[in-house]
Amino acid sequence: MDASQMNSIISIKKDHSNEKDYKLMEYLGIPYLEVNNQLYIVKCHDSVLESLRLEENNVVNKSLTEMELSHPIFSGMKTATKKVLLSGERVTVECELEENLYSVKALPYSMDRVIICIEDKSLQKQFQNLLTFHHQMEAVSHIAAGVAHELRNPLSVIKGFMQLSNLTNDYEKYYATILSELDRMNAIIEDFLSVSKKKSGRNIHSPLDIMQSLVEIMKSECLLHNVHLSYQFIETEVKVLVNESMIKQVMLNLLRNAIEAFGQEHVERRLHIQTTLNNEFYTISVEDNGKGIPEDVLAQIGRPFFTTKKSGTGIGVALCKKIVEDHGGSFQIKSTYNVGTTVTITLPTHMERESQ
Numbered sequence: 001m002d003a004s005q006m007n008s009i010i011s012i013k014k015d016h017s018n019e020k021d022y023k024l025m026e027y028l029g030i031p032y033l034e035v036n037n038q039l040y041i042v043k044c045h046d047s048v049l050e051s052l053r054l055e056e057n058n059v060v061n062k063s064l065t066e067m068e069l070s071h072p073i074f075s076g077m078k079t080a081t082k083k084v085l086l087s088g089e090r091v092t093v094e095c096e097l098e099e100n101l102y103s104v105k106a107l108p109y110s111m112d113r114v115i116i117c118i119e120d121k122s123l124q125k126q127f128q129n130l131l132t133f134h135h136q137m138e139a140v141s142h143i144a145a146g147v148a149h150e151l152r153n154p155l156s157v158i159k160g161f162m163q164l165s166n167l168t169n170d171y172e173k174y175y176a177t178i179l180s181e182l183d184r185m186n187a188i189i190e191d192f193l194s195v196s197k198k199k200s201g202r203n204i205h206s207p208l209d210i211m212q213s214l215v216e217i218m219k220s221e222c223l224l225h226n227v228h229l230s231y232q233f234i235e236t237e238v239k240v241l242v243n244e245s246m247i248k249q250v251m252l253n254l255l256r257n258a259i260e261a262f263g264q265e266h267v268e269r270r271l272h273i274q275t276t277l278n279n280e281f282y283t284i285s286v287e288d289n290g291k292g293i294p295e296d297v298l299a300q301i302g303r304p305f306f307t308t309k310k311s312g313t314g315i316g317v318a319l320c321k322k323i324v325e326d327h328g329g330s331f332q333i334k335s336t337y338n339v340g341t342t343v344t345i346t347l348p349t350h351m352e353r354e355s356q
Contacts, residue, residue, distance in 0.1 A: 080106035261290035
């Protein structure tokens with residue numbers, strides 16, 4: 001049963017008896033709990049027990065605070081119930097627990113009772129993760145050539161100095177240079193691997209560190225396609241709560257789109273990336289001087305499966321937009337035909353998310 005059906009069915013009329021309401025919800029298989037104004041569980045549907053793998057005698061007549069130790073979803077129930085008791089209005093809370101995702105809907109039932117309905121969205125989340133990882137691997141395959149090209153430079157330097165050392169019989173003279181080139185190679189490989197790793201959780205990160213870790217990969221990709229890359233990252237100690245590999249994937253997808261937007265006849269190709277802090281949001285702007293996007297196409301950009309590319313799937317921009325919005329941010333595209341395109345991403349800082 002989806003959320004819209006659940007909302008319409010549980011608009012409980014005052015003249016209905018509790019027993020009829022319970023029978024209706026049980027007949028329709030809606031996982032629900034009834035909680036009193038003291039946050040104690042009065043009634044619990046079997047499907048809730050089955051889903052959370054709990055026994056009825058370990059749930060009924062227990063407080064939501066006690067139950068937090070049994071399953072983390074009860075923290076979301078407690079938050080939603082408190083809000084309903086204060087406002088008297090419906091409240092929805094999303095509970096993301098590792099590979100599982102639950103939507104907790106709390107509704108006022110009487111003066112001192114709240115009905116909590118649970119919708120398991122784990123399958124949708126798993127599908128989303130699978131789609132995201134597929135797109136991530138696609139992005140990785142596109143930047144692999146650039147990374148390989150970038151690795152040739154330090155390898156050539158190392159080879160040259162090793163030959164020189166052999167001729168002069170003086171290895172110490174060139175030791176520091178060879179070591180620095182090896183460190184450079186290691187950094188490029190580490191950055192590449194950080195993009196290709198599958199990570200589903202969100203952690204606190206420095207957005208500056210994330211952006212700086214992408215520089216070498218972006219440089220190599222731009223060098224391969226004759227694009228001049230410039231960047232200006234604001235020095236800041238603020239943090240963001242994000243899935244690092246997903247945010248990196250978004251940035252690499254924007255890089256790829258910008259490079260593909262340059263026509264074959266485009267001689268002076270420029271890409272500029274800038275970060276700023278605006279009202280507790282970390283803002284990333286990606287600006288190119290490509291051929292731009294016509295207004296009729298721009299209006300449809302971001303819609304799933306819409307694409308103007310011969311071999312495109314139409315998933316890229318839509319997925320990037322969803323990833324950013326799922327992180328509580330925004331994703332905007334501004335473009336002028338034959339002038340260029342600017343994509344602006346905002347991500348709430350960690351303190352901003354804590355205060356919400």
